[in-house]
Amino acid sequence: MLHPGQTIGILGGGQLARMMALAAAPLGLKCHIYAPAGDNPAFDVSAGATQAAYDDEQALAAFAAAVSVVTYEFENVPAATADFLAQRVPVLPGPRALAVTQDRLTEKTFLRDIGLETPAFRAVDDLASLEAAVAAMGRPAVLKTRRFGYDGKGQAAIRPETDLAEAWKSVGEQPSILESFVPFLREVSVVAARGRDGDVVAYDVCENEHRHHILAVTRVPATLQGEASHAALEHAARIATELDYVGVLAVEMFVVAEADGRERVLINEIAPRVHNSGHWTQDGADTSQFEQHVRAVAGWPLGSARRRGTVTMHNLIGDEADQWHAFLVEPGAHLHLYGKAEARPGRKMGHVNRVTPE
């Protein structure tokens, strides 16, 4: 268990690390950010900063010596980096969570093995296996690289007219997974935390609206039938427990309708970290997901996930952040800017939370 005054090391220097550091400070904990060269806005709010590559063992060793626990803001931490650090200092969430979630095939296989439902899927290792998978599963379907995909990158839709050889080229001919296309009603997610003591606390189910594969809006509570909502929360707790997880994770799900109108959730993806669909908790819940994650990795008791009203979170993408002044004067709006130097198109620059007491 950490004590106030000790330091949490964070791999990655973007907005998620930044908001973790801002949440750690009132708890008396310092943060030390480790990130490669680039725009690292988390450096601006942290006591320590190391700018180095993830394979720089000298820098990693010094980093490990300077902190009491290591966590991360993204799931693509190289396994070698995580292993090197874990020999010196606790790394949380642990190596199993990283190993499972870095690979879509491993992740979906894990979910199937613990009895949770996902879209149908098949491994694709070459054009022949892609052709066999499409023949078996039908179209439409989605081809995704097993590793390093996010915000729609490394994906190709397989439509009736799609040329499979071209699709295979478009994902870089990398080890992939074919997933059946799910005609979903809505996308939802559950953001939950698991403490070092095994305690799990989940926030209410969120409803997410994506534009161009990037999250645009989160609404809480989600429009979702009670039974499906209950199942969604149970699934997230189950995943956290099966992974012996410590920290905040997000489970993204599709809502589908049965013939009789009953709603059911299928699991799309696990993010082993604080998540964009949990940003609403900063103003809309008793404890933010960032504080919750800090508490968990520090070995502290989790806080209350009670919701404070009906909440929406709007991402500010690219030049949408230029409207910052309007949000300052809007009643009930809470502005969160990430301090990034350049507003490139498609880049997440900030978000606005709006809370309406119920």
Next chain:
Amino acid sequence: MLHPGQTIGILGGGQLARMMALAAAPLGLKCHIYAPAGDNPAFDVSAGATQAAYDDEQALAAFAAAVSVVTYEFENVPAATADFLAQRVPVLPGPRALAVTQDRLTEKTFLRDIGLETPAFRAVDDLASLEAAVAAMGRPAVLKTRRFGYDGKGQAAIRPETDLAEAWKSVGEQPSILESFVPFLREVSVVAARGRDGDVVAYDVCENEHRHHILAVTRVPATLQGEASHAALEHAARIATELDYVGVLAVEMFVVAEADGRERVLINEIAPRVHNSGHWTQDGADTSQFEQHVRAVAGWPLGSARRRGTVTMHNLIGDEADQWHAFLVEPGAHLHLYGKAEARPGRKMGHVNRVTPE
């Protein structure tokens, strides 16, 4: 007007500067702390830090060149420092606020001149003038140095039995002020902000309980009759406007009872900065005093000061902060630790806000 990405310079590296920096970050503003050597927990959450003396002109010039506006966490900024900086970059609150509030005699004279009531007072420059003042005003009374007093330092009670020569020695034989002792019912304060456009937004009146001259507890709303409450808010707005003030200020007041039971407020002291009695706003108001101060000095519109319930703020003094773990699990409690290295007796180490929705 500042834009996101620009930098606010803050003189002083303690908890008030730290909480300002934590509030500036979500608005996309960077902070640069300037403080002499010592325990400066604000350094841990700020993009820039200069550790130098307040008379180091080379360091001050570099600091001024690195920031877009300068503010401060304490009223005893040396006038020469403020003047040096003000020639290079806006300093807010402005020089007049500092000049008036650094000197108890100037401050009380200012208040009297704008028609606001304070305890009776007289200047004391030597033992003879102390004797004359006591003869005129009677006992009990309080002798206070004109400058550099805080948390009860530089004060001596003049009781019936007090030897005046000893009292004069005990305050260091410095230019002082004798104030009549006010048999107050309660101590209250008003925390208010004034924007660069002259807009004033005040939080609800707070009730403050001191122990050993150090603030122990703030309760909001204060127990105070409606008319006195209204007057208290008006006084604070009046002071801010008369000083052409920009930023957050706190006005400490005594509540006294008339013979007919009506309550009235007398002004005790002005703090030209964010104030301990406003810490409750972090969890108990729509906009914290720290964000409000940042908005004001950035030239931005002020936020809503709406209260979110009945709020108490308990300071964690010295080893009271050792109970941090208990506050983590207490429903409705919000812990704020300052990241100070050493918990000396009497030192403010953190605070806990408790909010009960009304």
